[in-house]
Amino acid sequence: MKIGFVGLGKMGSAMAQNLLRAGHELSVYNRSRGKAEPLIQQGARVADSPADAARHSEAVFTMLPDDHAVEEVMFGHDGLLAGLDQGAAHVSSSTISINAARRFTEEHSQHGSRFVTAAVFGRPQAAEAKQLLVVTAGDQQTVERLGPAFDAIGRRTFVVGNEPWQANMFKLFGNFMIATVLETFGEAFAAIRSSGADHHQFLEIMGELFGSPVYKNYGKAIADENFSPAGFELKLGLKDVRLALEAAAEFNSPLPIGSLVRDHFLSALAHNQEKLDWSSIALVSARSAGLND
């Protein structure tokens, strides 16, 4: 398949590489060109602009930090929409708001192209190892046609609806579920440390009890206070929880743990943790308990 790829951060680069490896023909674009180099050496063509990456592609992926960045790439100078063929697809893997997803869907529809969400779960290492979970939604035929591309980047694909925003909703709530785990470890460790007991031992038991890599890996990072370099920056974690809260609010659904986690992310920002991993939310509980002050 002829595929464009815009946004070559850690996640995007790993995904693009796996598309290449699976034999797809790739045009890549990144604002700072340096990040494209390793892919060029592996056979990718470098594009001059999002429009250029989109031109003659059957699909163009975007992996960007937020709504605004996607908007820029779509509508900015030499933007993606300007280059995209009729009938081709814009596959958005960025974690964006459900409202933006709806707006982009409408705009592609008017342009004669397709907007498809293919959100991914997994940290950069999982992306490299082709172990992502792909959660996709959009026009059924288009989603089916994209199957081989999804197979190239993940270990399993979930098709969750005909409307792209539904996949964004699932991604946001999946991140809400993970953020809650980070927060609970923070609270439990603070209490256990305050009692004088060994929180590493508690972690070991929780690893066995839950039997989950999410608990093991994040739990260890938190127990060791190993928050840098960030796998996923705290300010992005806050953004996602904020978007989950907004999505829930649209449907008049309260999300009290979401509210609490948002408050703690804000307190983390007030203590200069924006560049630390989002698991450093645990420091907020530690400080509340008079530890780490």
Add this chain to the structure above:
Amino acid sequence: MKIGFVGLGKMGSAMAQNLLRAGHELSVYNRSRGKAEPLIQQGARVADSPADAARHSEAVFTMLPDDHAVEEVMFGHDGLLAGLDQGAAHVSSSTISINAARRFTEEHSQHGSRFVTAAVFGRPQAAEAKQLLVVTAGDQQTVERLGPAFDAIGRRTFVVGNEPWQANMFKLFGNFMIATVLETFGEAFAAIRSSGADHHQFLEIMGELFGSPVYKNYGKAIADENFSPAGFELKLGLKDVRLALEAAAEFNSPLPIGSLVRDHFLSALAHNQEKLDWSSIALVSARSAGLND
């Protein structure tokens, strides 16, 4: 080993059975004698009282609902303490407060016997299958001596300290971690159902993302609203979260998700859910979002 066992509910019966199977000599006691029958048929001796179950035993287990029940069994008429030999151990598997554990430790010490906590994680089926996690603390020699008994009931034993209450602390916070999972599923499902999306599909993705039986099993019960018969009654879930909050408070450690979960358990009680499984806490979020009213 010659072992007494007091408290033959679902968990206690399964544990006692595995002690029998492992070749230990067992005296069992339960207030309502009927529950002892299946064990008697498998070779257990029935005791007339906690004192009788304790007499000449190297260790006597108690698996009872709360502090008060353990107190009754220890000090009531023909109580456990009255029968327990010098140097023998009282192994408490009940989920009790850290304060009660300290008090019982002291009282056994004065009596010349040993109090040991051996808290267990796992639902009744896990107990039957010898798959419990045993979290134990207490006098080191005594704990070591009890190793074979712990091996008989669980798949792994964690020794977490010399003071019995530390194992109770870990048990309470483990249950806090699980209760939080129940609550997050409730909140996420309510939002997803309100949006019109399919929460069973979300569950499937979470099962894959977390890779944890806790998420899969409880998630399914909540998605199906399958809360009866209870594996663990909601009123006991509230008790445990309350005890975790009290334990944290003793060390001046806030536990905000614990507070939130406690409030939701109370709302569940106000809607007559005390006999439902504790995972029915999810109904509180559903009602808040105007679902299930």
Add this chain to the structure above:
Amino acid sequence: MKIGFVGLGKMGSAMAQNLLRAGHELSVYNRSRGKAEPLIQQGARVADSPADAARHSEAVFTMLPDDHAVEEVMFGHDGLLAGLDQGAAHVSSSTISINAARRFTEEHSQHGSRFVTAAVFGRPQAAEAKQLLVVTAGDQQTVERLGPAFDAIGRRTFVVGNEPWQANMFKLFGNFMIATVLETFGEAFAAIRSSGADHHQFLEIMGELFGSPVYKNYGKAIADENFSPAGFELKLGLKDVRLALEAAAEFNSPLPIGSLVRDHFLSALAHNQEKLDWSSIALVSARSAGLND
């Protein structure tokens, strides 16, 4: 003073009337013209558009529901900015976001006019009785020049800064303080009613303890469940708390009670309370406690 007034809801009409009574020359505009009639009979000129209301006025007030409405009035067809003289002032009494206030300030500055916030505290009856509290911020000279207009509508004016958004910030947090009172009454009454005690008697004591009309009046409405007609609609209450949360978030300041109140307003919306008075947030606590189901 020659004054324009756009937005003749309950609050706007009462304020406009007091400006008339104080001898100011008034041009009034409302989308649905009917609401202007009583003012026309008292000597106001009716304007055809926001631009018309602004033309030749020294100041034009807007009293509108939200950011979007103010934006429409400013920039829409025959908008306020098109009619406003150089050096004249746009006095915004609407409860809007601090970001919108900053944007409007900038846009007026480019147009050569002045944006001033004059937020008001008080319900419609207080507006009629000239008992509002006026909280104003903006260019110092302009604010001073507007003094007589503020005196005409309120019992006291507070000048809180040179930047208009600061007055919006104070208004939002004032509403947060009131919303919290509504929520606490809801929680306390639910517990007291559940206990079988008389919550009207509790209210009487609180009236005496706090000695505040806010407590007395809102407390009575809540105790009587008298939520319609709304003095201030619940959906507007939610909007204000949301804006307070956003304002706090901009400065990395958590607002946990704000988060909790927001969640309860959402639950109220899920139970069709959008048109009830915002004090009906108390119904959420009643339902949580199993009352009013």
Add this chain to the structure above:
Amino acid sequence: MKIGFVGLGKMGSAMAQNLLRAGHELSVYNRSRGKAEPLIQQGARVADSPADAARHSEAVFTMLPDDHAVEEVMFGHDGLLAGLDQGAAHVSSSTISINAARRFTEEHSQHGSRFVTAAVFGRPQAAEAKQLLVVTAGDQQTVERLGPAFDAIGRRTFVVGNEPWQANMFKLFGNFMIATVLETFGEAFAAIRSSGADHHQFLEIMGELFGSPVYKNYGKAIADENFSPAGFELKLGLKDVRLALEAAAEFNSPLPIGSLVRDHFLSALAHNQEKLDWSSIALVSARSAGLND
């Protein structure tokens, strides 16, 4: 009336003095006798024990810190119950749990005497100025008979039921209402300070908006961070919110703001604020926002 008084802290001393001034015959007892001196000089008789203070009295007041202290005074060596005449009343002004109130009611009933709650609202200065609010409940005849004593210590008396615990319930929830005000000031000030605006000015507006001495006085203490000496110690504030939560829980009523306030009081204790005034809970919000660190 012949009255005993046990517990001569700031509040108790002021109340006892007003009873003396109103012409009642007073026997006073305090564990450390020094505190009785000023009252002796004004004509009070000093008692050797609670029993002695109770002997031949028509009523004996207790003003003590908690359940445990009341229990000691009632049942300890030479305790109040040992001295109290048949038909005489024990008037408890201490802020105790509703469960303790029920237990004491029962015990007095068996003894042939009466337990009456007469909770008071007001700080020590209000007590001196005879400006307390008295909230009383108990046997109707006894409460009526005590009217002159209540008139001597407060500006108004509320009779709220026939069961003493009901007055304790009202007292606990009144303190919950005040604690919430402290917390909201903390949150709002933190956001306003973070924005660079002047929180003293915000306080001035709130003083006018609410028109309440509670808002004015506590708001000023918080704005000035003037927390010592304590009018009411933070650890007692935590105790009262904890008791309100327990009382609500007994009736299956969640109290989410109560939970949040409890968590913040705990964080305050973790930062050594137990001896500061309970209004210092505001420091928790300041620290969360990265201020005061």
